[in-house]
Amino acid sequence: MRAGGQPGGGVHPALGNAQKDNSDLSNRAPLLGVPADCRGAVVASDLHPGRVPSFQAVQHRPADADAEPDPGYEIRRLGGERELAAALALRYEVFCLEQGVPAHEERDGRDHSGLHLVAVMDGAIVATCRLVFVGQTVQFSRLAVKRSARRRGIASALLRATDREARAHGSRHILLHAQTYARSLYEQAGYEPRGREFVEAGIEHIAMEKLL
Numbered sequence: 001m002r003a004g005g006q007p008g009g010g011v012h013p014a015l016g017n018a019q020k021d022n023s024d025l026s027n028r029a030p031l032l033g034v035p036a037d038c039r040g041a042v043v044a045s046d047l048h049p050g051r052v053p054s055f056q057a058v059q060h061r062p063a064d065a066d067a068e069p070d071p072g073y074e075i076r077r078l079g080g081e082r083e084l085a086a087a088l089a090l091r092y093e094v095f096c097l098e099q100g101v102p103a104h105e106e107r108d109g110r111d112h113s114g115l116h117l118v119a120v121m122d123g124a125i126v127a128t129c130r131l132v133f134v135g136q137t138v139q140f141s142r143l144a145v146k147r148s149a150r151r152r153g154i155a156s157a158l159l160r161a162t163d164r165e166a167r168a169h170g171s172r173h174i175l176l177h178a179q180t181y182a183r184s185l186y187e188q189a190g191y192e193p194r195g196r197e198f199v200e201a202g203i204e205h206i207a208m209e210k211l212l
């Protein structure tokens with residue numbers, strides 16, 4: 001289904017009350033440990049906030065950067081509060097304005113607990129995603145590419161950078177909730193579906209996992 005979700009909508013049954021109360025960490029390992037939405041509607045965790053910064057000024061160059069032609073964009077970690085604001089504005093544009101996701105679901109209060117990766121083109125952030133580390137799991141969410149920058153491989157490049165970050169962190173697998181229309185994006189990146197499709201925030205999703 002091409003994304004175009006309506007406001008409101010259901011919650012994956014596996015998620016229980018996790019969206020409402022992130023402080024209760026006791027009973028949310030239903031499917032794959034801890035579910036994560038590609039927008040990140042949910043995340044519950046025994047996080048280790050001190051271990052992974054929300055962003056860093058250090059650039060993150062892909063390992064294969066020297067072997068490939070310049071793609072016209074740079075993939076790296078978020079560079080500070082100003083870039084965080086730009087990434088959040090892009091998410092609002094994509095998820096809320098384009099896909100109809102309510103703003104209160106898009107912003108779940110976990111952005112300072114996650115590691116954000118961005119794609120920068122001509123000095124502007126054109127794509128973003130978020131990684132939340134929970135034990136040996138990475139909860140991947142909030143993948144958004146500016147409409148004008150799509151189908152150039154940027155999301156795929158962010159997924160490769162996510163793999164590198166996850167491995168560097170010692171993670172064993174990455175979990176996400178894919179909008180089903182974008183399922184092939186994740187399959188090409190090595191993710192496999194888990195369980196049945198479900199509706200979240202009015203958008204059809206499927207849980208996917210990648211073992212590292």
Ligand SMILES: CC(C)(COP(=O)(O)OP(=O)(O)OC[C@H]1O[C@@H](n2cnc3c(N)ncnc32)[C@H](O)[C@@H]1OP(=O)(O)O)[C@@H](O)C(=O)NCCC(=O)NCCS
Binds near residue numbers: 095153177183
């Ligand atoms: C989905 C999204 C992140 C893809 O970003 P992108 O940078 O255009 O993706 P890529 O160029 O890396 O695409 C790689 C492959 O993924 C698949 N794919 C990407 N966009 C797709 C789409 N709209 N429909 C179907 N398949 C798609 C294709 O197989 C594509 O390969 P191809 O271009 O050779 O056909 C982007 O369209 C977006 O931000 N959409 C709105 C927000 C959203 O849906 N986020 C993802 C939530 S799970």
